Amino acid sequence: MSPRFAFTITATDGRARTGAIAMRRGTIRTPAFMPVGTAATVKAMKPADVAAAGADIILGNTYHLMLRPGAERVARLGGLHDFMGWSKPILTDSGGYQVMSLADLTKRSEEGVSFKSHLDGTRHLLSPERSIEIQRLLGSNIVMAFDELVPTTATREVQAAAMERSMRWAKRSRAAFDGGGDHGANNAIFGIQQGALDEGLRKASADALIDIGFDGYAVGGLAVGEGQAAMFGCLDFAPGQLPADKPRYLMGVGKPDDIVGAVERGIDMFDCVMPTRSGRTGQAFTREGPINLRNARFAEDQTPLDPACGCPVCTTWSRAYIHHLVRAGEILGAMLMTEHNIRFYEDLMADLRNAIADGTLTAFADAFRGRYQRGKGE
Amino acid sequence: MSPRFAFTITATDGRARTGAIAMRRGTIRTPAFMPVGTAATVKAMKPADVAAAGADIILGNTYHLMLRPGAERVARLGGLHDFMGWSKPILTDSGGYQVMSLADLTKRSEEGVSFKSHLDGTRHLLSPERSIEIQRLLGSNIVMAFDELVPTTATREVQAAAMERSMRWAKRSRAAFDGGGDHGANNAIFGIQQGALDEGLRKASADALIDIGFDGYAVGGLAVGEGQAAMFGCLDFAPGQLPADKPRYLMGVGKPDDIVGAVERGIDMFDCVMPTRSGRTGQAFTREGPINLRNARFAEDQTPLDPACGCPVCTTWSRAYIHHLVRAGEILGAMLMTEHNIRFYEDLMADLRNAIADGTLTAFADAFRGRYQRGKGE
Numbered sequence A, B: 001m002s003p004r005f006a007f008t009i010t011a012t013d014g015r016a017r018t019g020a021i022a023m024r025r026g027t028i029r030t031p032a033f034m035p036v037g038t039a040a041t042v043k044a045m046k047p048a049d050v051a052a053a054g055a056d057i058i059l060g061n062t063y064h065l066m067l068r069p070g071a072e073r074v075a076r077l078g079g080l081h082d083f084m085g086w087s088k089p090i091l092t093d094s095g096g097y098q099v100m101s102l103a104d105l106t107k108r109s110e111e112g113v114s115f116k117s118h119l120d121g122t123r124h125l126l127s128p129e130r131s132i133e134i135q136r137l138l139g140s141n142i143v144m145a146f147d148e149l150v151p152t153t154a155t156r157e158v159q160a161a162a163m164e165r166s167m168r169w170a171k172r173s174r175a176a177f178d179g180g181g182d183h184g185a186n187n188a189i190f191g192i193q194q195g196a197l198d199e200g201l202r203k204a205s206a207d208a209l210i211d212i213g214f215d216g217y218a219v220g221g222l223a224v225g226e227g228q229a230a231m232f233g234c235l236d237f238a239p240g241q242l243p244a245d246k247p248r249y250l251m252g253v254g255k256p257d258d259i260v261g262a263v264e265r266g267i268d269m270f271d272c273v274m275p276t277r278s279g280r281t282g283q284a285f286t287r288e289g290p291i292n293l294r295n296a297r298f299a300e301d302q303t304p305l306d307p308a309c310g311c312p313v314c315t316t317w318s319r320a321y322i323h324h325l326v327r328a329g330e331i332l333g334a335m336l337m338t339e340h341n342i343r344f345y346e347d348l349m350a351d352l353r354n355a356i357a358d359g360t361l362t363a364f365a366d367a368f369r370g371r372y373q374r375g376k377g378e
Helices: A047-052 A062-067 A071-076 A080-084 A096-101 A128-138 A156-178 A199-212 A228-235 A256-264 A274-281 A319-327 A331-358 A361-377 B047-052 B062-067 B071-076 B080-084 B096-101 B128-138 B156-178 B199-212 B228-235 B256-264 B274-281 B319-327 B331-358 B361-376
Strands: A006-013 A016-023 A026-030 A032-035 A058-060 A090-092 A104-108 A113-116 A123-126 A142-144 A188-193 A216-219 A248-250 A269-272 B006-013 B016-023 B026-030 B032-035 B058-060 B090-092 B104-108 B113-116 B123-126 B142-144 B188-193 B216-219 B248-250 B269-272
Touching: A006 A331, A016 A331, A026 A032, A026 A331, A032 A058, A032 A331, A062 A071, A062 A096, A062 A123, A062 A128, A071 A128, A080 A090, A080 B319, A090 A128, A096 A113, A123 A128, A128 A142, A128 A156, A156 A188, A156 A199, A188 A199, A228 A256, A256 A331, A256 A361, A274 A331, A319 A331, A319 B080, A331 A361, A331 B331, B006 B331, B016 B331, B026 B032, B026 B331, B032 B058, B032 B331, B062 B071, B062 B096, B062 B123, B062 B128, B071 B128, B080 B090, B090 B128, B096 B113, B123 B128, B128 B142, B128 B156, B156 B188, B156 B199, B188 B199, B228 B256, B256 B331, B256 B361, B274 B331, B319 B331, B331 B361
Parallel strands: A032 A269, A058 A090, A090 A142, A142 A188, A188 A216, A216 A248, A248 A269, B032 B269, B058 B090, B090 B142, B142 B188, B188 B216, B216 B248, B248 B269
Antiparallel strands: A006 A016, A016 A026, A104 A113, A113 A123, B006 B016, B016 B026, B104 B113, B113 B123
């Protein structure tokens, strides 16, 4: 029988690592990028195409799914995997980030966060216990602890208090997970390090999480507007505070060059809406930098989105055709752009894994950045 | 080498016929349904999935394509087939219908119709010669003659005048087609019978078209609000006025029961936006009648859209999931609904072809109508 959760590092290069997480629903090659399937769908893609693009795992959003269609309903329908037709692992976030950024009339207390749904105004509570229960009802394979978020611009005192509360909530999350029947036997739970950009707070948070014990550890509270330099500054110390033998997950990151820099700093897992959201707004990722397909210069460009890409979109259609679809507001435009962008991200992860295995990560990363930054300047 | 255009009838049942049109780009099994690919895309579907659903040919819209991306541009990009990634036959309409229903400030004359684009206000002319030129630039395999449309509620005098002008335009269309270089060697041209619901006008129109000579003949001017009974009344005589050894195409039709009744009356080809448009507004076609997936009764319905359907959507996802996608406004909802609906239409055509070949069309049609109408009453 496959293991519940087994992380193996097969090679390292500097602080970077490559390997795999073995789970009952499948193996996750690391460093891994998880496409975001907010509302039980990776927007504008069929699940089989998400897998074919190279994704070993996707992310589902607790906040969105608890409101629509509802966690109890998903459970009655057999869980998120059967509901959406995705058989590989699913990681669910805890709802902590979305409840603060999307919900109306939030009220925080030691118990949790009460709020009004942005969809229909109904009143809900998210607490560590309820968040874990929802993730169990969804059938999540990697469950995230429920945490409290404050802006990176808040004072150190506010950051410290939020981090300390998040650590108390991490302990309650772990207890709820362990008390949740077969949950603990089949799935994994990650803790989330907080502490903003402060090395001391990050260390205290890491120590508290290690004391509780988790299957993996996320670096939370970054990619919220602090900028790449500040984020990389934090990633110069934060991953090293977390156990070396467990996966490290940088939540909500990021742009391709963010991911490259974070892998160099020891991160193993990523999720971001960028490839899917950009795909719906006309931005395609290429090895020479991002391009906006709405631009008139692509109207008769017969090359593929990325001439170096082997995805089904790039081997079939031209920039000229996709320019036409995007300009005409055609759904197929969003479909093709999203499929290419997900493939671009998954190809980047494969290239990073190969470079680490070969011991050539620095050369790969420098060459990638050079090409990518030049393209952005165009 | 494949023939330019060869229509073979392999079986008849009453007035209905089944057979095939052999063309260089592929064979079209008749009776045939052509999904509509207005703006160089069958909305929300990849071309490979359109073919996999059973479509042998799709329709492109001259009016939309001449305005965006432009016929000359499509020609520079290698033609519509390469542009959109569809290798099988394409039929293009003449633009005559859309210019009257969509364009602004139309001015009709014997020369043609001048109008302002509904997209950007630019001024254009559609004439028989320009329509055929556009269809040639697009690389159309079945070109439609340019005709003039008037409402079915117009007086007989107005109907007669429009029909007579359409016949003069049919002659000019044929001449433009024949003068268009390799066009005549590789592709086919259909004339369009007009005359509203008047048997005498329809006969005069048919005779004029036969005198010119076409590869196939369309019954035009129907399905414009006259109702099914009036349409079937016209179809009781109109197809019989056209040559028995050429394909007969009923433009813009229709609902599944419209198609069944028209096949019984000797029609061989159809096109309609209904399966694609309905797919984007939550209506699914089933053998028990149409259902609206927005309806709350589907929220926990674990059966497929149509339990009798073998399409990739029905073998993977539940009504409950698609209800969720439609309610949430997810692109995947439009994708899955469209794919199922196109497959439903193509399966219906296959069932009709088989029933004609077996000599059981009446029994099939009566059983289909019985189930379908009961379902509509639910």
